[in-house]
Amino acid sequence: MSKLYRAMLVGLVALMALPAFAALNVNTATQSELEGVKGLGPEKAKAIIAYREANGNFKHLEDLDKVKGFGKASIDKLRGELTVGSENTKKQ
Numbered sequence: 001m002s003k004l005y006r007a008m009l010v011g012l013v014a015l016m017a018l019p020a021f022a023a024l025n026v027n028t029a030t031q032s033e034l035e036g037v038k039g040l041g042p043e044k045a046k047a048i049i050a051y052r053e054a055n056g057n058f059k060h061l062e063d064l065d066k067v068k069g070f071g072k073a074s075i076d077k078l079r080g081e082l083t084v085g086s087e088n089t090k091k092q
């Protein structure tokens with residue numbers, strides 16, 4: 001196998017893995033996508049979607065504390081797994 005072919009193959013595999021590491025947008029995620037996040041189950045996923053439908057998009061990840069079942073500690077555990085789209089959710 002040539003070096004160029006090997007490098008292209010490694011690059012392709014790396015690109016395919018990127019979505020697996022991307023934070024999930026709570027403003028666009030489906031219930032099944034939300035349920036796939038460690039720490040969220042069907043009830044919290046439903047609560048996120050219900051809140052989003054009633055109140056519009058989340059502006060900050062911290063807005064999840066307005067959703068039943070979420071508090072600061074649970075939001076901090078989900079930081080890096082979830083996003084609201086345009087903001088950087090990782091604390092510096």
